Amino acid sequence: MSVEVRVPTLGESVTEATVATWFKKPGDAVAVDEMLCELETDKVTVEVPAPAAGTLGEIIAQEGDTVGVDALLATLNEGEGAAPAPKKAEPKADAPAASSGESVDVMVPTLGESVTEATVATWFKKEGDTVAQDEMLCELETDKVSVEVPSPAAGTLVSIVAKEGATVDATAKLAVIASGAGAAAAAPAAEAAPAAAAATSGGKDIENAPSANKLMAEKGVDAASVTGTGKDGRIMKEDVLRTMNAPAAQPAAAAAPRAPSSDSDASREERVKMTKLRQTIARRLKESQNTAAMLTTYNEVDMTEVMGLRNEYKDLFLKKHGVKLGFMSFFTKACVHALREVPEVNAEIDGTDVVYKNFVHMGIAAGTPQGLVVPVIRDADSMSFADIEKAIAEKGARARDGKLSMAEMQGGTFTISNGGVYGSLMSSPILNPPQSGILGMHKIQDRPMAINGQVVIRPMMYLALSYDHRIVDGKGAVTFLVRVKEALEDPRRLLMDL
Known part of the structure; x- marks a missing residue:
């Protein structure tokens, strides 16, 4: 039986690819999911696995050919001379x-x-x-x-x-x-x-x-x-x-410092190779700075209403939904609300086109022992507070354990980064390309504020929106941040869609 090998989904806004390398030739036996060829797009390299075990028949798209999504790459004769799935090695003489x-x-x-x-x-x-x-x-x-x-x-x-x-x-x-x-x-x-x-x-x-x-x-x-x-x-x-964070015994008094020398400094240094994840983080952040016309605008939000609402309903929320009511669901909802009014913040540049997204796949930046990752909550614009909190808790736990799949970190349209959990009072977040906007949350801190002619103490948070000035104008960025501020200072607006 003949099976068709076709171009897989290449990703958002990618419509064609180039056949880079064939790993197999006609007549070769292949196992199911064994890599047949590699495609190159303007964004990623995509490997094409065998859909079934059998023998590679005719190669339709040769190396160097440009092919579209779902184009026919080759044919596979299923079951004929199929390669065995487990790979066995001959016993070694020294074993x-x-x-x-x-x-x-x-x-x-x-x-x-x-x-x-x-x-x-x-x-x-x-x-x-x-x-x-x-x-x-x-x-x-x-x-x-x-x-x-x-x-x-x-x-x-x-x-x-x-x-x-x-x-x-x-x-x-x-x-x-x-x-x-x-x-x-x-x-x-x-x-x-x-x-x-x-x-x-x-x-x-x-x-x-x-x-x-x-x-x-x-x-x-x-x-x-x-x-x-x-x-x-x-x-x-x-x-x-827990052991690492336990307070250590008080060390003995240190010896008097001595004048540093290059030899002694070298002996106290440690050289560690960067992990693949850290290398990619470094590369992508630098690419973001080099590519986007990045600008940051700031505002501050009075968290009194959100904190009051959360304290009032947190026990009922936990009892009904089985998850704690946190601040991230409020910020996610507020950003979704603002993105509807300022859609360019939820868009991306693809060549000379601007691609507007009629959905919100919200990236929630999370720090892990291995480095910063951004799991994506898909269709956050259609989710309830409880659904958002459950998704954040589940993705966060998987991120900390290093269990996130690549699919769970792709396709985001906007990102929220919460530096406040580490005590950050103010920062300028870097865009997560190809996205055009990222919101930075910060530490909630009591500050004296002038309210109706009186000085009162309020829990305040600085907000920072970094955006790609190539497609987002200053007016749109400021409007977005003001809408987020208004929604958080009066959460009833979220219910009334105001």
């Missing part, structure tokens, strides 16, 4: 543990569209360790997300091919596992280094959470100093954070 069992390759999992390489961040196992099927072996870092690699079979880890810090492509082999009978033969090797095993399990026969192992390795925290609260004393990420 006797595999002689009576079967060797299984641990491959880089699917990294997602436009992601072609990753960095091996942390190995949770070492050579000789026994592993269970689906047990986490290592963690990879891409420029967008962290990916945990599970064991494809139960057995013994006999060889680590890609060491920590190595950069691997999407089809690379990471390690080899001896499964079946070979697992039992290799088991004694795992017992040869109990001290090393204790470093990742806290001295107990319990596997700690992978995120906890990674954090301990990054911060130099001794597992023996962490009290695990998970099942059977398993160390969780929260346990490591």
Whole structure:
């Protein structure tokens, strides 16, 4: 049976792509989801997986051809000479543990569209360790997300091919596992280094959470100093954070300072390679500054009404919806309200066109141990306060745990960044391209204000709107910020759509 291979969805406002590379040729056997070719657009690189297992028939679009969305790329003869899904490796001469069992390759999992390489961040196992099927072996870092690699079979880890810090492509082999009978033969090797095993399990026969192992390795925290609260004393990420934040014992008086020298300074420095995520953050922020005509306008909002409304209904809200009523839902609603009046703030530039969005996919910037990420709440303009709060809580938790998928961080039309949670009083947020607007929230602080000729103390917050002056004029930006201010100082406006 013949199956068509077509151009996948390329993303918002992208209508065509160029065929860059074919990884397979006619007659080659392919497995389902194996990468067939790579397309290049003006924004991203898109890999095209095989929709079924079989044999590649005719290639319709050759390398260098320009194709539109849903165009026919090739045909696939389903089931004929299909490539086996699991990839097996021949037993290695220097791995006797595999002689009576079967060797299984641990491959880089699917990294997602436009992601072609990753960095091996942390190995949770070492050579000789026994592993269970689906047990986490290592963690990879891409420029967008962290990916945990599970064991494809139960057995013994006999060889680590890609060491920590190595950069691997999407089809690379990471390690080899001896499964079946070979697992039992290799088991004694795992017992040869109990001290090393204790470093990742806290001295107990319990596997700690992978995120906890990674954090301990990054911060130099001794597992023996962490009290695990998970099942059977398993160390969780929260346990490591609690240990790190615990007040340290008062150090002894420091020695008298000495005159610095270049040699002594160098010995006290530490050089750490930037993660893929941090590199991408740096690149995108600089691209934003270089591309957009970015300008920031400021205002301040009296939070009295919002705080009063929240205090009045927070218990009922929690009881009915099962989630706390926070400030972010009020700000999200206020921004949606303002975006309807000033649609250019919700638009983007595509070449010489301005693309207006008749929907609001709200990005909520979140700080994580790995760096800043922006999960997107889709169709926020049609959501209730409770739906928004639930979405923010769920996305925030996934962001902190490094579990967000790329799809959850794409397609935003406007962003809210809350520096106030860290104590920021005033800042100028940087645009998240290709968006044309970002609202910066800040710390709520009591300040004396003149109200009806009287000086009164009010909880005030500075607001900052950074916008792309290429399509948003000063009038539109100021109007947007004033509408947000009005909606927050009188939340009834949101109900009346005023």
